[in-house]
Structures are given as C-alpha cells and as structure tokens.
Amino acid sequence: DAKTTQPPSMDCAEGRAANLPCNHSTISGNEYVYWYRQIHSQGPQYIIHGLKNNETNEMASLIITEDRKSSTLILPHATLRDTAVYYCIVPSAFSGSGYALNFGKGTSLLVTP
Amino acid sequence: NAGVTQTPKFQVLKTGQSMTLQCAQDMNHNSMYWYRQDPGMGLRLIYYSASEGTTDKGEVPNGYNVSRLNKREFSLRLESAAPSQTSVYFCASSDWGEYTGELFFGEGSRLTVL
Numbered sequence: 001d002a003k004t005t006q007p008p009s010m011d012c013a014e015g016r017a018a019n020l021p022c023n024h025s026t027i028s029g030n031e032y033v034y035w036y037r038q039i040h041s042q043g044p045q046y047i048i049h050g051l052k053n054n055e056t057n058e059m060a061s062l063i064i065t066e067d068r069k070s071s072t073l074i075l076p077h078a079t080l081r082d083t084a085v086y087y088c089i090v091p092s093a094f095s096g097s098g099y100a101l102n103f104g105k106g107t108s109l110l111v112t113p
Numbered sequence: 114n115a116g117v118t119q120t121p122k123f124q125v126l127k128t129g130q131s132m133t134l135q136c137a138q139d140m141n142h143n144s145m146y147w148y149r150q151d152p153g154m155g156l157r158l159i160y161y162s163a164s165e166g167t168t169d170k171g172e173v174p175n176g177y178n179v180s181r182l183n184k185r186e187f188s189l190r191l192e193s194a195a196p197s198q199t200s201v202y203f204c205a206s207s208d209w210g211e212y213t214g215e216l217f218f219g220e221g222s223r224l225t226v227l
C-alpha cells in the first residue's frame with residue numbers, strides 16, 4: 001500500500017493560488033491519487049483524483065509528476081472558505097471489489113485575508 | 114436526495130454502556146465504511162464492508178462490531194463503551210469502478226464516554 005507524506009500546515013493569501021504538495025514515492029502503476037478536504041468538523045469532501053495525467057475540475061487542478069512519485073493540488077484562487085484540512089490518499093485495494101481510503105493527518109491550509 | 118444519514122448525531126454514554134450507531138445510504142452503493150476521528154487527528158478506518166454480507170477490519174477495530182444489515186444500512190456497535198472511544202464517528206459509502214470511486218460521508222456522530 002502506497003503511503004503519502006504531506007506538510008502539516010500551510011498558509012495562503014486570499015485570491016492567490018494555493019499549492020499543496022504530496023509525496024507518494026511507493027505508488028504502483030495502477031494506483032490513483034485522491035484528494036479530499038475536511039472543513040472544520042464536517043465529513044470529508046471529495047475534490048479530485050488522477051492517475052498520471054494532469055486533471056482539472058471546477059474545484060481544483062491536480063498535477064502529477066511524470067514518475068508519479070509526487071503530486072500537487074492547486075486551488076487557483078483561494079478564498080477564506082477554502083480553509084480546511086486537505087488529505088492526499090492512495091487507496092488500498094481490499095478483497096473483492098472496492099478500496100479502503102486511509103486518511104493521514106493531511107495538510108491544514110489557512111487562507112488569510 | 115439524503116445521501117448518507119447517521120443517527121444519532123450526539124450521544125453521551127457512561128463507561129460500560131452499549132450503543133449502536135446507525136448509518137443508511139440511498140445511493141445504491143456497494144461499499145460502506147466506518148471511521149473515527151479524534152481531536153487534531155485524521156480519520157482512522159474502523160471497519161468496512163465491500164458489499165452486502167461482507168465486513169472487514171480496518172486500522173482500529175478493537176472494541177467495535179459491525180453489521181451490514183442490507184445494501185443500504187451499516188451499523189457500528191460498541192458493546193462496552195470506554196472513555197478512549199470518545200470521538201466523532203463518520204460513516205461513508207462508495208461505488209467503485211475498476212480503480213476509481215468517490216466516498217460520500219455523513220455528517221458525523223459525536224460520542225462522549227464518561
């Protein structure tokens with residue numbers, strides 16, 4: 001199972017891009033990288049996922065390095081409402097069909113005015 | 114569309130009491146999960162169910178039992194509650210493609226054991 005490493009905290013000014021890094025050096029060829037966030041004490045919310053190509057949706061962009069050992073989640077214009085804990089996850093396959101997502105401590109992003 | 118519904122939202126127990134946390138999803142998902150989150154910590158997986166009729170242990174299963182009652186419902190039982198089980202409990206569900214899927218979470222159940 002691939003482990004992920006994230007910085008414990010980051011700051012970003014409102015309106016600027018927030019770039020959140022993640023290392024996953026033991027990721028295997030068919031394992032996806034997922035990003036979730038948790039605002040205050042709510043349940044985590046899915047943001048984006050990718051395999052090897054860069055991905056973009058209405059919430060964020062995901063840049064995965066060519067060797068797939070690291071990735072960066074980009075929030076292009078951070079707002080105060082983006083203050084949250086961001087989790088980078090590589091799911092672990094379980095028997096049968098499906099995956100388990102093991103959340104680490106994530107990166108606590110503080111967006112300041 | 115309710116998504117994932119957890120009950121109760123708040124509960125206070127005394128040490129040694131038992132209780133069951135209920136979770137139901139209306140998205141026809143095969144996989145369901147129970148997580149706990151302690152203050153300042155990430156989520157830790159307690160149990161999961163890949164499909165109706167199957168359950169498996171996660172990272173922290175001791176002190177808990179689960180039942181996948183049907184495809185919609187996945188309950189978590191504390192037989193003899195301990196103060197160390199004071200936590201916020203989250204239920205989630207998902208349907209997986211070949212390698213991809215998205216977890217949908219409930220609002221959480223806040224449990225205090227005195």
